[in-house]
Amino acid sequence: MTVTLAGIGTALILLGVAVFALGAFGLLRLPDVYSRLSGVTMAGGLGISLILVGVLMHHPTPLNTAKVALAILIQLGTAAVGGNAMARAGYLTHAQRSAATHHDELAEAEIDPEAPTPRTSPAE
Numbered sequence: 001m002t003v004t005l006a007g008i009g010t011a012l013i014l015l016g017v018a019v020f021a022l023g024a025f026g027l028l029r030l031p032d033v034y035s036r037l038s039g040v041t042m043a044g045g046l047g048i049s050l051i052l053v054g055v056l057m058h059h060p061t062p063l064n065t066a067k068v069a070l071a072i073l074i075q076l077g078t079a080a081v082g083g084n085a086m087a088r089a090g091y092l093t094h095a096q097r098s099a100a101t102h103h104d105e106l107a108e109a110e111i112d113p114e115a116p117t118p119r120t121s122p123a124e
Contacts, residue, residue: 009057016050019043031098033090041083045076 023043030036049072056068091106 005057005060009054012050012054012057014054016047016054019047019050023047031100033095034087034101035098037083037086037090041079045079048072048075 020043023040026039026043027036030039052068052071056064097104
């Protein structure tokens with residue numbers, strides 16, 4: 001049983017490493033900041049999840065399961081926030097878009113991305 005779990009764990013770790021390598025390749029090949037950011041954050045989320053689950057397969061205990069679940073949850077949550085912040089920074093600095101990007105919804109809506117979001121009161 002442990003040989004099988006260790007084999008599965010090793011396969012998951014190698015798959016996670018391959019996902020990271022694919023993300024690095026995308027970082028070099030994708031055309032603009034937004035595409036690169038999307039590729040890297042997706043690869044980071046999936047890659048670290050696969051690696052952590054692979055490590056868990058090598059040492060499966062209830063405590064390790066809880067640690068891995070918490071680490072994956074935190075990583076996926078912070079990657080989404082970080083990716084959004086980096087995309088916003090790219091937009092605010094007028095990072096050049098790819099020719100495949102045909103429209104800018106923020107510019108079309110005439111929304112000031114630097115303005116604070118309006119707060120509504122519970123009575124409204």
